[in-house]
Amino acid sequence: MFVLFWFLGDASWPYWQHFGISSVWAAEWYPYESLYGLLPAIIGTTWAMMIAMMIAVPCGLAAAIVSSEILPVIWQGWMRVGMELLAGIPSVVYGLIGLWVLLPWLQNTFDLLTGHSLLAAGMILSLMILPTIMVMSQDALRMIPTEQREAAMSMGMNWNQRLMRVLLPQAWPGIRSGILLGLGRALGETMAVMLVVGSLDRVPQPIYNILEPAQTLTSRIGREMGEAVFGSMHFSALMACGLVLAVTAICLSLLAQRKLSVVL
């Protein structure tokens, strides 16, 4: 861990030294004009993560509740196998599915120039993190002792009340870990995002426009790392992107630890 941060910090040091922290919200990224603003990619990453969460959290949670509370045991097993298989598919396969199925569909539905967009990236990501959220939420729900359910029933609570007042509050720590782990995966995913996001280094106009091509931190690193000569400012700026990602990921996983997250 320390080695990782030391490496990222050391490699990106010339960048921070030269441009300072303010470059994080500078909007222009033109490596050949020595303009290295991180803002477009940070906004892109944020949007892609938010879209993925908006789709995957409700779907994953619903799937977990249905499979652990409603379906008979035999179906639970099958759903779990299905989800675990889904989790094991390499990301580039998701990217290709996005490229061949999702992009043409988006293009026709919204009458876009091209389907490449933050929405496409978010949708692909949601598919990728759905299994994590679902499996972890399901585990959390199943950990609740049967007595709790019986007690709730004997108090005359109906199904909705049992779910909202007993089951979800009890399972919340597990569900939250699932969500944060999923978020971590969405944050770091490169290949699938790179294929569908369009890689255009521009702040979306207007900022909530998620139907235009954009750039994320990971896809920028993926696209440009090969050409950046080791030790150059470009290389250092890409490392700074990596550092921003790593710091965010660390914050997320610290939040996922139960003890530290009294706030949530």
Add this chain to the structure above:
Amino acid sequence: MIKRSLFLMMVVCVGIPAQASARISAVGSTTVLPVMSQAAEAYHQTHPDLTITVSGGGSGVGIAAIIQGTAQLGMASRETSPEEQAKLDGKVDNIIVASDAVAVVVSKAVYESGIHQLSMAQIADIYHGKIKNWQQLGGLDKRILVIDKEASRGTRHVFAKAVLGSSHARAEGASIISGSNNEEQMIVSRSDNAIGMLSNAWLNDKVRGVDVLVDGKAIAPTIEHVRDGSYPIARGLHVLVPHTASAATKDFVQFLLSKQGQDIVKKVGYLPVR
């Protein structure tokens, strides 16, 4: 028994690499790549002791790989920049093995709606975002999908230098960034309103090259026009060979320049240098 078979396995594992032939890797421009990979295949048949792995990434990646010493051969579809040249001077031979035309390509639907030729100024306006609809150029009322390439790509350098004035010029009108030639070819062929830049060897039924107007004369992006020098966006395709390269590597480069190698260049669709 188990011991013996383990021993056997160890012998096999240690033995295989020792038996394997010499390997070199060629990295860089996806425009040079088809020539390189076909030549590598042909060369391997007569020289089974040399295996050449060819991979893309773009000219910038190829040049960076040679500077950093991570590949034995670099492929580039553009001249090296002064900064790059400073690092390569006296250490690397830069050999031109072919030339081609960077075609201004449009989707089939655009071509069939009547856009058969564009002037340099019009192309520049499209890439600067001043022309946004095909109607402004006499086509259908459709927004233009402007495909730009990653900054490291050789095709981008050559195109931007010829059309926009400098090899790293901004293209404010770009609607999407593509990487390799294949990626761009796919985006153009799947769209009904795209414009992009591709080597002439990547043209097909769905990806049409338009003529470029030079002094009022329409010049098609063909090999003939590269040969007579009339097509304005032409370039050489380079192979970078470090001086420290092995004799086998240098022999392979000679093969690229031989009759057989140059026939491969012709077959791919480029102009041979010899």
